Amino acid sequence: MSDPSSDSVALDGRALGRRGTETRQRLLDATATLLEDNGLRELRVADIARAVQVSPATFYQYFRDVEAAVLALSARVGEETASLTGLLAEDWDGPDGLDRARRLVEEFIANWDQHRAVLRTRNLAAQEGDDRFRAVRNDALRPLTEGIAAKVAARTETGLAPYAAAAAMVSMLERMAAFHTDLTAYGTSRAEVVETSARILHHTATGSTVR
Amino acid sequence: MSDPSSDSVALDGRALGRRGTETRQRLLDATATLLEDNGLRELRVADIARAVQVSPATFYQYFRDVEAAVLALSARVGEETASLTGLLAEDWDGPDGLDRARRLVEEFIANWDQHRAVLRTRNLAAQEGDDRFRAVRNDALRPLTEGIAAKVAARTETGLAPYAAAAAMVSMLERMAAFHTDLTAYGTSRAEVVETSARILHHTATGSTVR
């Protein structure tokens, strides 16, 4: 019943007070910043502690190791992603459908832009087979995937497996979000990326084509 | 003019003979294997040398550091990926179009399955902004992207930017390839993943829908 990743208990069992919660938070923030600059490979407990001007020993009161801190960050960011789902509850078949798809794409990419380093690290760890990171990623993307899958399922005779199609769309979004800056180097504007992704997503979800 | 990543010259300028070429190869193979097992974070020069039963000093005759070895691996694998392009030279509008798209998807995923660790590491490094890895990734995916873009460009009045659409499709493929094992855990078979991706790709590239 006790959640080891809970925010309210230190690793040695103490309850966290105001001060402790703040310190934990500062450690997480520093972890995120260092992750942006250097990547997981160069992320050291010693560096994080230094950045917060705290003894390395303090770090170990809150996290077992660096990965645990990154995992906590991932969970926090994941909640934001999951909250994008609102736009999927609406109807996409009507005249505003494409517009709603566009807003979803827009927000999804913005979310990535804000948490680039954490999200890419989460995905790498998940790909490497770490089950905790896999779970956090799945939790974040599940609402999106299921929302899209529901729309695909409402189409008829498509030859598409709803869940696979939804996963394909989420895959596309994730990767476009991760690499869209690369595309601008090849003469493709960000607006085009959004518009094109939105159209592919909208068509796959509804079957309709907007000229 | 001298290519620092050339396969035929050691870092100290010596030309590589038969024996040296073999040793270099064994170091690369060991790097790939260790990458599978542990990921880049735990990949040490010392481990690689140990695996090949060679002094750490030997490693430094061929590679400046671990990343250089992974980069060389990435370049090797990238050539394989680029060679998938044959299927794009053919016509996709005819009755065999969907089948050709399917084969492309199939081979792309198979390629990933074979070189999972290297490809994911390459992509991470590229995302982290390492230009050498970015170049290697772009070189590998460019033929694919351009082939698809050409097909999209042949469509009319789609609202799709050809290059962006092609990038979206390649994005989808890469991510599906990276995570398809996750999907089977949710009741989606590999065949469905291939079929669905192929259909989305085929439709985006040609505009036609196959029932």
Added chain:
DNA sequence: TGTACATCAGTGAACGCGCGTTCACTGATGTAC
């Protein structure tokens, strides 16, 4: 075929460094009465 020389190939051993981790401890905070 043999020998000498050039250069390719690989290593032993050492150095320093900085990190991970722990422990017994001190200081800060909060609250019961």
Added chain:
DNA sequence: TGTACATCAGTGAACGCGCGTTCACTGATGTAC
């Protein structure tokens, strides 16, 4: 309002470890004649 006690919070200092990296060196291979 004040005091005593519980527990929250943070640290200094130390340890060992294993890695990265280098250098001067020995041994292996190949080839010119």
